[in-house]
Amino acid sequence: MDPQKFSTTRRNFLTTASAGGLVLAHPARATVATAKAPEARGRSVAHAPHPALEIAPVPAPAPSARRPESAGAETAGGDRRFASDYMVDCLKALDLTTISEIPGSTFAALQESIIHAAGRAGSDISMLTVTHEEIGVAFAHGYAKASGKIAAALVHSTVGLQHASMAIYNAWCDRAPVVTLAGSLTNPVARDGFVDWLHSVSDGPGLTRDFTKFDETPRSLPHFASSLTRAYRMAATPPCGPVVLALDLDLQEEEIPAGTRLPPVAKPVIIPPQGEAAALLEAAKILAGAKAPVILVDRAARTPQGLALMVELAELLQAAVVDMGGRMNFPWRHPLNQTSRRGAALREADVVLALEVQDMAGQTAPARKARKLSISTYDYYLKANYQAFEELAQPELAIAGDAEASLPTLIAALRSAIPAAGRTAIADRGARLAAASAAALVASRDAAAVGWDRQPITTARMYAEVYDQIRDKDWALLNAGHFQSFWGPQLWNAKHYYQYIGDSGAYGLGYLPGAAVGAAYACKAEGRLPIVFGGDGDFMMTPGALWTAAFHQIPLLYIIHNNGGYHQEKMKVQLQANERDRGVTTASTGCVLPGLDYAVIARGMGVAGQRVTDPADLRGAIKRALDVVSRGEPALIDVVSQGR
Amino acid sequence: MTFRLLLAAALAVIPGPVMARSQAGDAPGGAEFKAYGCAACHGTTGAGGGWQGPRLAPAPLPYAAFLAQLREPASKMPRYSEKVLPEETVRLIYGYLQSIGPGKRAADIGMLNH
Numbered sequence: 001m002d003p004q005k006f007s008t009t010r011r012n013f014l015t016t017a018s019a020g021g022l023v024l025a026h027p028a029r030a031t032v033a034t035a036k037a038p039e040a041r042g043r044s045v046a047h048a049p050h051p052a053l054e055i056a057p058v059p060a061p062a063p064s065a066r067r068p069e070s071a072g073a074e075t076a077g078g079d080r081r082f083a084s085d086y087m088v089d090c091l092k093a094l095d096l097t098t099i100s101e102i103p104g105s106t107f108a109a110l111q112e113s114i115i116h117a118a119g120r121a122g123s124d125i126s127m128l129t130v131t132h133e134e135i136g137v138a139f140a141h142g143y144a145k146a147s148g149k150i151a152a153a154l155v156h157s158t159v160g161l162q163h164a165s166m167a168i169y170n171a172w173c174d175r176a177p178v179v180t181l182a183g184s185l186t187n188p189v190a191r192d193g194f195v196d197w198l199h200s201v202s203d204g205p206g207l208t209r210d211f212t213k214f215d216e217t218p219r220s221l222p223h224f225a226s227s228l229t230r231a232y233r234m235a236a237t238p239p240c241g242p243v244v245l246a247l248d249l250d251l252q253e254e255e256i257p258a259g260t261r262l263p264p265v266a267k268p269v270i271i272p273p274q275g276e277a278a279a280l281l282e283a284a285k286i287l288a289g290a291k292a293p294v295i296l297v298d299r300a301a302r303t304p305q306g307l308a309l310m311v312e313l314a315e316l317l318q319a320a321v322v323d324m325g326g327r328m329n330f331p332w333r334h335p336l337n338q339t340s341r342r343g344a345a346l347r348e349a350d351v352v353l354a355l356e357v358q359d360m361a362g363q364t365a366p367a368r369k370a371r372k373l374s375i376s377t378y379d380y381y382l383k384a385n386y387q388a389f390e391e392l393a394q395p396e397l398a399i400a401g402d403a404e405a406s407l408p409t410l411i412a413a414l415r416s417a418i419p420a421a422g423r424t425a426i427a428d429r430g431a432r433l434a435a436a437s438a439a440a441l442v443a444s445r446d447a448a449a450v451g452w453d454r455q456p457i458t459t460a461r462m463y464a465e466v467y468d469q470i471r472d473k474d475w476a477l478l479n480a481g482h483f484q485s486f487w488g489p490q491l492w493n494a495k496h497y498y499q500y501i502g503d504s505g506a507y508g509l510g511y512l513p514g515a516a517v518g519a520a521y522a523c524k525a526e527g528r529l530p531i532v533f534g535g536d537g538d539f540m541m542t543p544g545a546l547w548t549a550a551f552h553q554i555p556l557l558y559i560i561h562n563n564g565g566y567h568q569e570k571m572k573v574q575l576q577a578n579e580r581d582r583g584v585t586t587a588s589t590g591c592v593l594p595g596l597d598y599a600v601i602a603r604g605m606g607v608a609g610q611r612v613t614d615p616a617d618l619r620g621a622i623k624r625a626l627d628v629v630s631r632g633e634p635a636l637i638d639v640v641s642q643g644r
Numbered sequence: 645m646t647f648r649l650l651l652a653a654a655l656a657v658i659p660g661p662v663m664a665r666s667q668a669g670d671a672p673g674g675a676e677f678k679a680y681g682c683a684a685c686h687g688t689t690g691a692g693g694g695w696q697g698p699r700l701a702p703a704p705l706p707y708a709a710f711l712a713q714l715r716e717p718a719s720k721m722p723r724y725s726e727k728v729l730p731e732e733t734v735r736l737i738y739g740y741l742q743s744i745g746p747g748k749r750a751a752d753i754g755m756l757n758h
């Protein structure tokens with residue numbers, strides 16, 4: 001094909017929009033741009049909570065709550081306008097203004113437009129540089145959970161999306177809204193040399209289609225506007241999840257003639273699906289008659305309101321709450337929180353209400369005699385290839401719906417269903433659970449004291465020492481701690497929704513550094529103290545995330561749980577060796593990471609780093625690190641620790 | 645430049661790697677407890693807990709039960725045959741676990757009582 005001829009025909013992206021479209025013009029009033037140097041440090045941006053993720057299920061918000069439509073006609077005086085400028089306008093209209101990127105030539109035009117827009121006075125766009133696409137998507141993942149807002153991750157065509165794929169899978173498993181924008185070169189004529197061919201794919205998002213809610217490769221700007229809006233709505237509507245758009249470079253580069261009408265973009269209002277009312281009424285009846293109800297929660301609370309509803313439900317029923325830790329579902333020291341005695345609570349249960357529990361079959365297995373009820377969006381959106389849907393559970397009532405959105409109806413029905421005669425028994429049940437919870441806390445503390453002064457440092461002491469110095473601050477814990485025996489939920493006291501964000505989702509390594517920095521960026525806007533305990537093996541997958549924290553001045557206390565390698569795998573190889581009657585003493589081969597000094601690695605990236613081997617030195621090291629963090633910088637402590 | 649100055653100030657208060665303080669060597673059997681993988685699941689102090697093996701110390705199981713669990717384990721614990729772990733070594737390891745004292749009580753550790 002004749003390239004010249006083709007370049008004319010590809011202008012069909014300027015499809016005429018509806019009469020309501022924007023007219024691009026050259027306004028007389030020039031906007032003075034305060035351009036930032038490329039080397040400038042990242043800046044803090046105060047983000048308001050994301051209304052789309054915090055909308056009460058009913059009633060629907062008034063139209064006035066909607067954000068103004070995109071100002072696609074924004075131009076500095078005399079500026080030429082390009083398709084990628086319009087794309088940025090669309091991103092702004094959807095509040096997709098926090099953007100992680102590692103440069104890739106397939107989105108160079110969009111990157112230039114973001115830089116141009118960010119340099120304008122009053123701009124709320126923040127572009128943060130990362131060192132790996134997996135970190136970029138994890139950044140957006142952590143940011144979404146900590147802020148309630150969606151971030152975008154820019155990745156380079158084939159190789160970038162390949163790098164990002166694991167992080168996208170994490171977001172899929174964790175039901176986290178993440179918008180990934182991949183550069184693209186689907187048009188062979190637009191490819192410039194052999195590298196472009198290597199970095200081209202006809203259907204780029206096909207790579208991650210098994211674990212995204214939506215993907216598309218828009219062919220025109222109106223198509224882009226609808227595609228991005230749909231992607232946003234799909235990502236933000238429970239069950240939330242990742243979406244991918246591939247953006248062709250030649251589309252990004254097109255110049256938009258003055259006077260061209262392009263469609264406006266308005267941020268959609270997200271209304272989560274509620275469970276069917278009659279089914280919720282039936283569930284309320286069953287719960288009201290229960291002698292030992294257990295509420296099992298995983299990714300149930302999506303917002304602070306969800307946490308409050310969870311407490312209201314539990315207290316109304318005086319039910320045991322067992323928290324799987326997918327989100328901040330329930331206050332850690334609430335007397336009804338029975339997470340530390342999960343097995344006993346489930347064995348006692350006669351009714352289990354599972355709220356957004358991914359592995360319901362496995363997690364409710366101890367409750368052999370219980371009637372099982374479920375409210376979940378897990379039945380709404382599943383795919384067949386990756387098995388993240390877990391073993392089939394067959395509860396008596398499987399109510400398809402968002403748990404948080406369904407709770408007001410369930411609670412109202414429960415208030416009517418609980419007989420007056422049963423209130424004394426319910427109160428007695430609560431008292432018994434409070435006593436059990438208090439006993440569990442004593443047991444946790446007793447267990448934490450074991451080996452207190454020994455080396456390697458126990459994970460319990462690591463958590464206790466940090467908490468001792470931050471408990472009166474406005475802290476947020478950014479990891480679940482399953483590799484550290486869950487000492488956080490056992491010894492700390494999280495009460496607020498923002499104080500805990502769950503875990504990776506897919507149980508893979510490499511999530512935490514990027515997600516922690518993304519979440520810490522959200523914490524920075526709120527003036528909170530973010531803390532993360534991450535494994536050494538996990539850190540070595542994506543250590544470059546720390547550089548992003550240093551470069552963009554994102555305060556974060558990063559504790560490395562340095563147990564010398566891939567401890568869980570070491571145990572599994574040892575199991576194999578034992579079963580085969582050979583090589584137990586060498587079974588750790590291939591599972592250890594000797595000779596690494598994470599404090600030195602941190603310092604090499606501009607992060608204040610310390611290494612601690614003696615528990616007596618923890619206190620001073622933590623104080624010094626917190627001093628650094630209080631000045632707006634990240635700090636890392638490499639704690640040479642026990643395996644778990 | 646501002647960043648570098650801030651960073652230099654931050655790093656100035658951070659000492660180099662902290663050297664481990666010397667502590668009493670393990671009792672006999674401690675090396676075997678680690679070498680044969682017991683410490684991987686139960687911790688170097690036999691504390692256990694969490695998603696790993698149960699606590700072994702202080703006050704381990706009676707020896708007969710301890711040996712039986714090694715040879716035909718309940719739950720997910722690896723099986724230690726006589727070939728893999730001779731009983732002579734089992735006794736050494738058991739002796740090590742018996743030597744581990746109770747240590748501090750939680751009630752006496754202020755930061756565990758917030």
